[in-house]
Amino acid sequence: MQFIVDESAGMAVVEYLRSLGHDVLAVAETMPHADDRDILARAVNEARILVTNDKDFGELVFRSSESYHGVLLLRLHDDSATNRVRVVEAVLGQYAHRLSSAFAVATEGSVRIRSRRT
Numbered sequence: 001m002q003f004i005v006d007e008s009a010g011m012a013v014v015e016y017l018r019s020l021g022h023d024v025l026a027v028a029e030t031m032p033h034a035d036d037r038d039i040l041a042r043a044v045n046e047a048r049i050l051v052t053n054d055k056d057f058g059e060l061v062f063r064s065s066e067s068y069h070g071v072l073l074l075r076l077h078d079d080s081a082t083n084r085v086r087v088v089e090a091v092l093g094q095y096a097h098r099l100s101s102a103f104a105v106a107t108e109g110s111v112r113i114r115s116r117r118t
Contacts, residue, residue, distance in 0.1 A: 001022050001096065001099075001100075002022070002025075002047060002048045002049065003017050003023070003048055004025045004026075004039065004046070004048040005025070005026050005027065005051045006027050006050065006051065006053075006054055007028045007032065007033075008052055008054045009051045009074060010081050011026065012081035013051055013081075013085055013088055014026040014028075014029075016088060017051075017088070025046070027039055036056050036057060040057065040060055040061075040068055041067075043068065044067045049070035049099050050069075050071045051072045052071070052072070052073055053073065053075070053084070055073070058071075058073060058103070058105075061103055068116070069100065069101065070100045070102055070103075072088070073103070073104065073105045073106070074087060075105055075107050076107060077108060087106050088106075090106075091111055094111070098113050101115060102115050
């Protein structure tokens with residue numbers, strides 16, 4: 001799978017996804033401090049699933065109707081790197097096949113997935 005990991009999700013998530021063999025673009029490495037719209041546009045242009053914990057991406061997608069390829073929004077009570085990786089691992093284990101063309105919100109205890117309307 002191809003991912004773009006927002007700075008807010010952290011390098012531990014980048015390293016975890018890379019360790020699984022995924023193609024991962026880290027915003028912190030390639031476009032630090034980029035505007036959210038630019039990040040979302042790059043994700044669409046390169047068919048990457050965005051991993052973030054920044055709620056602003058939800059605003060862009062649902063209120064501003066910005067295009068997206070797939071978004072995994074982490075809404076965690078424990079925002080430690082270890083917990084972010086644990087939740088991403090759990091989501092991929094159960095829902096990897098549903099992440100493209102969807103907006104997923106993951107917490108420590110649940111995952112909500114909203115498929116993109118075409």
